[in-house]
Amino acid sequence: MKDNVVIELEGVNKWFGDFHVLKDIDLKVRERERVVVCGPSGSGKSTVIRCINRLEEHQEGRIVVDGQELDDDTRNVAAVRREVGMVFQQFNLFPHLTVIENCMLGPTRARGMSKAEARDRAMEYLARVRIPEQAEKYPGQLSGGQQQRVAIARSLCMQPKVMLFDEPTSALDPEMIKEVLDVMIDLAQSGMTMIVVTHEMGFARTVADQMVFMDEGRIVETAPPERFFANPESERTKLFLSQILSH
Amino acid sequence: MAASRPPPTHLRRGRWWNAPWFDTLQFAVFTGALLWLTVAGAMNMGYNWQWYRVPRFIYRVVDGELIWGPLIKGLVVTLEITAWSVVITLAIGLVTALLRLSNSFSGRIVAKVYLEAVRNTPLLIQIYLFYFVLGPIIGLDRFWVGVACLSVFEGAFACEVIRAGILSVPRGQWEASDGIGLGRVQGYRYVILPQAVPLMLPPLTGLVISLIKNSAIVSVIAVFDLTTEGRNIIADTFLSFEIWMTVAAIYLVLTVTLSVFVSYLEHRVRARE
């Protein structure tokens, strides 16, 4: 049995104007659990994880992160965001800051840590993503794979309880995908709680405790990877898997 | 990553009509023609040029001591007005830009009303309003009435420049800033504005230049700036051609120096990236 629940979504509904993006989403993620979310484009995968750290607001249902319910109270939102790291498809590094400054900004400004301590911590995580030697460069001087690893280190510097990844490798050239996935596998093995939106099914098989398949705003199927890949229940999951695995 | 190749030769070198020497030649011919027209025109109307009387309004040397003339004193006042106005203009521009971008409905309305009011009334009327209405109420002297009026006027333009700069920073930067737990003010301060300011710099230079030029308006409320001094000298001496040309030249030197300086700065900023 795994530990206590860190993220809980209960009957979450969301609309963009008239468009019903998320329909009755229920999801529980326990501590140290790794959840991989997949599904066709436009099915609402990004929207779900963006709701978890309130980059998007949901209109119905409950989202509880680490015991804090996400509502209009901005203090809750700030508290939740400090506990939830987010890695984006487009990296979103701060181009005007060096790699190490990118990593130090959150700890010094949002957590009030001293510069020296933040620098030590940043170096530690840059070493973990295997690019300590790039610390003084600007993001623009790095390759895509390196940038994404910096983005992961930047999030880790906040020592979050949960890491969210939104298609972290889909903006990368093929030869760089592996270096990023390797870092993520390390992270999973170190016991980080993770929700990962990805179509890298090899990665999913390696690390996932739970697979979540979404289509048209709904969670269609949730299953452990062995069953999910070998023996999916829903026809839509089968169709999706046959398309994605044939690549 | 694709290796960056140098651009084709014809783009790198430029054609002869883009060369600096040709620019200079063009400029010289043009200025020469203009000068000739003026001089010829003045001769036709029998204007009596007395350039030798002009320098003393710029400086005099009495007993080996340098004494600045009224034009330089006026220039100093113009510079003072401009400097104060730049600071206040930027403050007003930043605040209204943030109001316009805020979630507060009343904040956005206040900003919008201010912008429309300022942009759709003549500057001359604004300075009269400030001088005859607001000045007495708040108890500002002329100098500060001038500064306040110019700042409020240019603040509306600064607001648009600053707003556009802020909006041109990609959305993902806000999301990353939120994602590492920075608040709104911190996000602006450490993430958004440092990226937006370099983008605002060129249009803000234009704004400072227009401030220098528009500062001449304070002469209507008898602040002793460059324009007022020039007019007073002419009233005494009737040297209208010489003095107005000199005044224009001083403004020109000021604005051109500024734009050269800023393009140098921009160049430095870009080189660093």
Ligand SMILES: Nc1ncnc2c1ncn2[C@@H]1O[C@H](COP(=O)(O)OP(=O)(O)OP(=O)(O)O)[C@@H](O)[C@H]1O
């Ligand atoms: N800000 C927005 N306003 C309106 N519609 C939006 C907005 N963001 C997303 N959508 C729509 O919501 C739907 C779900 O978007 P979402 O980004 O969550 O899908 P996704 O599953 O992540 O897809 P992809 O694989 O393409 O990233 C899409 O149809 C998208 O067009």
Ligand SMILES: [Mg+2]
């Ligand atoms: Mg997406």
